[in-house]
Amino acid sequence: MEPVPFFKTGQEIILEKDSKPTKSKLRGWKVGHYLLVDTPDISWTSPQNTPIIGRFLGGATYYGFSTRVLGLLREVNLLALGYPDDIVETSSRQHLRFDTTIPVEIVNENGSAENNVAGVITNISESGCQLVLAAPCNVDEKLYLRIHFPTGSRIEKIGCIVRSVNKINDKFSCGVLFDIIDDDELIPLKEFINTVSEYNIVDHR
Secondary structure (H helix, E strand, O other), X not given: OOOOOOOOXXXXXXXXXXXXXXXXXXXXXXXXXXXXXXXXXXXXXXXXXXXXXXXXXXXXXXXXXXXXXXXXXHHHOEEEEEOOOOEEEEOOOOOXXXXXXXXXXXXXXXXXXXXXXXXXXXXXXXXXXXXXXXXXXXXXXXXXXXXXXXXXXXXXXEEEEEEEEEEEXXXXXXXXXXXXXXXXXHHHHHHHHHHHHOOOOOEEO
16 A cells, blocks of 8 residues: 555644544554554543544645544554545545634625624534524525624625525524635634634534
């Protein structure tokens, strides 16, 4: 088995267990035998053979693989994982998704909030978010959001396309994908994600 050309010591790797991803770092490997990574936290002192999904960025390509826990090297706080049988390219559009509560306003295309529709973002990633609104919206509808981040920054206006709508009691849960024209629009969002990712409060979808 040939080593992956983009494996390198110290690179960031996302490990997913029980559908809950968290950040770690690759510390070493032996081709065909094992990977050594930082133990993310005490919840990862799992029984052997626990299935794990790994993801990492190599060059300009995202890779993913399946593996299992071989054991824990407690004295050096490293987790031993089985060397993956197959490492495949994955979509660069996959993003970490964060459960959160962020105030949001629906604004007009010119940025004004004449309709005064407010709501809450219940989870968010660089590609989209889940909104809970008091007013209904329609699948494929174009919305413009003003997002107020807990870090103090905000996005004045960002376009999005509604992909799903579900009525929950008297509210509406809407899944949207951001419709980005200028990457600068995402700077406050990326800064927020970088901040909360340090606490590993992540989902991956």
